[in-house]
Amino acid sequence: MDQVNALKEKGNTALNSNQFDEAIKCYTEAIALDPKNHVLYSNRSAAYAKSNMYNKALEDAEKTVQLKPDWSKGYSRKGSALAYLGRVDESIETYEAGLKIDPNNSLLKDGLAEVRQIKANSTNEGGGGGLGFNMDLTDPMFLFKLRNNPKTRAYLDDPEYLKMLRQLQTDPSKVDKIQDPRLWDTMSVLIGGLDAGEPMDTDFTPPPPPQQKKTEPTPPPKKEPEPDLPQNKRLAKNEKELGNEAYKKKDFESAIAHYNKAKEHDPTDITFFNNLAAVYFEQKQFEKCIEECEKGIETGRENRADFKLIAKAFTRIGNAYKKLKNWKQAKVYFEKSMSEHRTPEIKTLLSEVEKIMKEEERKAYIDPAKAEEEKEKGNDLFKKGDYATAVKHYTEAIHRNPDDPKLYSNRAACYTKLAAFDLGLKDCDKCVDLDSKFIKGWIRKGHILQVMQDSVKARVAFQKALELDPNNQEAIQGYRQCSIDSMGAAKDPEEIRRRAMADPEVQQIMRDPAMRLILEQMQNDPRALQDHLKNPDIAAKIHKLLDAGLIAIH
Template structure:
């Protein structure tokens, strides 16, 4: 590799990293080291200047590019983009037109031409043709100094003063004075992007130094220069236009399009073989298509065949090659997204979940796709599950339980919660961890979290009566009386079903407490008012109207001891306890 080529490679590298100042430095060295003038190097440096919005220098390099090679359409795209940035719409239009004459299929020239036409139409739609906004630009004088067509005029202090006067007070300026000065006419034409083909009234004035600092000229320009070489996201139009950095020789020297039809035919044959599951033969045809014409679709297809064949390492290399070539080939972002997605799928097949997530995410950055998004989320969930499973250790869970118990006994509730959380992580199937943490959370008055932990404990072990009782206590603290009674009723049934019933007394006491609080007198309420309110409670009314309960209550009046027998029925017991709590049934 020659020294010029080495400098060029360095420039390309810095350009890809958006380090445009360094890119300019290396392209300049490449130009100086080149034995013969190289139009690609000037094009690359022009693109770097465009990225920095240094349109004046970008134009100089672009014009040098087409001077060296006047048959290269991309060079005229460069010239057009620089003129567009300077607000020279007519010149930009001429250069885009020239590019299309050389290459009628040049998509970026077509798109650039439309951008120019839209900018002109937008300007002409304004009553003052946009001049008001142009003259209000605080950088007006600086921009005019940087435009080759008006730079000389800015050396006349009197003319500059006229412009400043008009800028500060347009109403006080005599229009005849403005229109009578051909230089001002030329200035306004430049600001409007027009070419009046007027002779320079001060042609004898020497050309200003090209070392003057360039700034962006806002002559009713759109927010950025038009895209010249590839469609990209709108938020970076200047940079994206300048992405046309030639990493290889110009298209005229490598007429790849001549083999496009032959390459597509090879691809079609490869697709046929792929469907027949003849993957080795399909790979050969995709490789042939790639060698004939550089289109990363062929690489993506080759990677798909390698994936189905089970050669995952080869598939990864093919995808990486496709991604590496994509920017140079100006590939559509959707196709690039497929390359990243296939990489993610391949790593997923290799059970390398972290790399799969990495490339699924990159694919979504290029193009949003619902299937890839679902795969990304599914893979992320699987990573969390595996990490959690890898953390499981029953012995360490027991250590955390004992530590939590020690903190709890000392009244150190926060550290108890922390220890029990560690127990849950180490053994998520042990219901005790959730129940114990619920007890500590209740001490911290975090009752909703305590209820949630109790629900998890019950889910892990439906016969864990202590979890029901702790849940009921937390619900009682939140005055959710109906929920308390439902929880305790379920706990009582479970306890009796186990054949032990050792927790029944505690459950009934808590039930009665909840019921009592539910029906207790409101402040300022007389006993008669309380009884009247309770008697209208829908649940109490339903119990009293139940024919079965009417019979039981009638029997109890004659034989109070019979009520104890009926209490063995869980449903009857629930209703009788409700009536006792409401004061309908009084006990001694």
């Protein structure tokens, strides 16, 4: 069982990472060891579905239903596989059969609604071959769905992707032969909520009955007699309840004693291990907490415990490693918990740890001495005119010491030589953001803006440099040149408009209906200007248009 579970977890991880071949391989090996395990067939069906191998997905789904006819997930798998193969009527029958077993299952309800809609669309539109939907590249709604989904939006810019869609439009029966992974994303978007590839499965747990809304006060329900329990389980339960009371009172030593007695009476229940681990966690005995959780997981696996309890134990191990600042192990166990039972809380914990690990790696990489070495290599290459290679060394230097403004300034110089002015400007902005008194950064920014023909912003940059050093000749010359350029542009209104409208900020202001109305008021009633200038946001926009030369105040 341990080997089977290990293969299953490995397959789940591969499936989550879109490594479908690896997932199929793991599930197949696990099935060879445990051929009666319906969960493994269900998971492999998901992997086949994501690989666009719908016939194989259907075979495994049918095997799942055969092995576990009272498990709703098998019907969901089979129904979606049939839908993707275009066998819509059979898909409807399958979903209906699943709902007879589990009437409140949302996956089955959603799947049934989808395939019924597919059938209705097929009837109205003349069908779509084996796809179960209308694959028509001339249909605006078809392209609208793909263009408005973040997964498929970029695909439409690829001629090979469009070629694949045209093939399917001509011959939908080829759907099972195309191995392009983007086909899965496309069909998921177009069909909607069909459950073709939810990664992980567990044994079926019946859903709780829906709660009735209380319309009037009702007497308290009569306490149902508890089912007869073996004496050892009854004694274990009593000890657990005593342990819970002690835990609430923070009497941890008593809680430990009671939970240990509960384990002695019933060593097959994972709950007692989890509760004991919780006490150790509160006592900050994190190694003991981990050890107890691992024993609990082993016990739970042997006795087919609820997957949520096993997930809970994995989560607690992850939290213990997090407290120990062992981020790598914390990540491993949060991922294991996710493979058992996916919840938003665990996903958040995993994201937090990954973020910490990334930041730790970044900090560990910082080394000012090595940054200086890389900078010198970059300087030598810059002098030799090998600007592209110099950029690589300056970039490495920045990674080694990201708070040194000179490194960004040097890389900006390389970008300027390579005519990558937007990247150079970005580095200059970072440079002066790190050190607003670094005069070389302002001057370099001014020169780049001059080349980009934005003399207004360039003049501002040179002015910043002159505020730091009024006698800096490079800044003085740059400022004068910007003034001459602005005067020259002033003689040509069309040039003013062209330059101004190339500025995204100006474009946004001019598209704003409120600003257009304000400008119209100012033209008809100059006194309105004073009122509008009292609003800081509007004043900033008006000054921007003044600097750009689009408006003038007389």
